[in-house]
Amino acid sequence: MPPSTPVSRSKTAALSRILDLVPRGYQRYTSGTIRADKAERLAHKFHARYAIGATPAQRLVRKQRGDANALLVLYWPENAETVHWLLLATEGKGLEQENWLSVTSKSRLTWLGYELVRYPTRGRTSWTWRRPKSEMAEHHLTLASLTGQRNESALKAWLERLAHQPGFHGVRQQTWRLYQESHRRGFTGPLPVIYYVQKISHGEPMQLTAS
Structure with a gap:
């Protein structure tokens, strides 16, 4: 080959x-x-x-x-x-x-x-x-803003976006902590299922030459 x-x-x-x-x-x-x-x-x-x-x-x-x-x-x-x-x-x-x-x-x-x-x-x-600390700080600010506005539909949509980010172990842990914080701040809706990375193909092959 x-x-x-x-x-x-x-x-x-x-x-x-x-x-x-x-x-x-x-x-x-x-x-x-x-x-x-x-x-x-x-x-x-x-x-x-x-x-x-x-x-x-x-x-x-x-x-x-x-x-x-x-x-x-x-x-x-x-x-x-x-x-x-x-x-x-x-x-x-x-x-x-x-x-x-x-x-x-x-x-x-x-x-x-x-x-x-x-x-x-x-x-x-x-x-x-995992997400860098700077991004997590932004997520916590967003969560505080959305819960402060009591905008549950916007908060639910935001949580859905988090759930579908690459589901590696570290990212999943961070998402779950944001879920817990949303409940502490009064969110009562159902929490989206967090995406989990399964074994996937690394991609389609590109043929190589040494020239």
């Missing part, structure tokens, strides 16, 4: 791909945006430089040589003019050409409006996405 990299059309697919890769050692990253008409060229360049389309067997050989392995995450909605990209890599040689950061640093990876965090579960550490 020719080398390829998936193109994620939704935020959930793109963010899920990162959650699948980080526990496997892909914990160095660099990111950016690019015009849609140049995105394929960028993917080809990364394949030529970092073999982002390598097979599992080729990745094993690279690891044995001490070379880093890399994978590309593309968030490219249909008809979008701008593509968001994030390149993830393992430890190893050959990463000198980019400004790499670490997902374990105090400055958390924030991408597509969400920040990557670790949390304990069943005696081990897992990764999840």
Whole structure:
């Protein structure tokens, strides 16, 4: 099969791909945006430089040589003019050409409006996405405003929007806390079911060349 990299059309697919890769050692990253008409060229360049389309067997050989392995995450909605990209890599040689950061640093990876965090579960550490503190502060202000106006229809619509944001563990926890706060502030209506991320495809494959 020719080398390829998936193109994620939704935020959930793109963010899920990162959650699948980080526990496997892909914990160095660099990111950016690019015009849609140049995105394929960028993917080809990364394949030529970092073999982002390598097979599992080729990745094993690279690891044995001490070379880093890399994978590309593309968030490219249909008809979008701008593509968001994030390149993830393992430890190893050959990463000198980019400004790499670490997902374990105090400055958390924030991408597509969400920040990557670790949390304990069943005696081990897992990764999840959550809304940044600044966004949560805005949500609490919105909640206070809507409950203060006693506008239950507007509040219900706002809660529905929260429920359908990418349903990762961290986001779901934050949404539930906002639900609890809405009840404390007097909301008596039914609470929307919070969306839960199931296993989904990371996207459709884009074929790559090394030229």
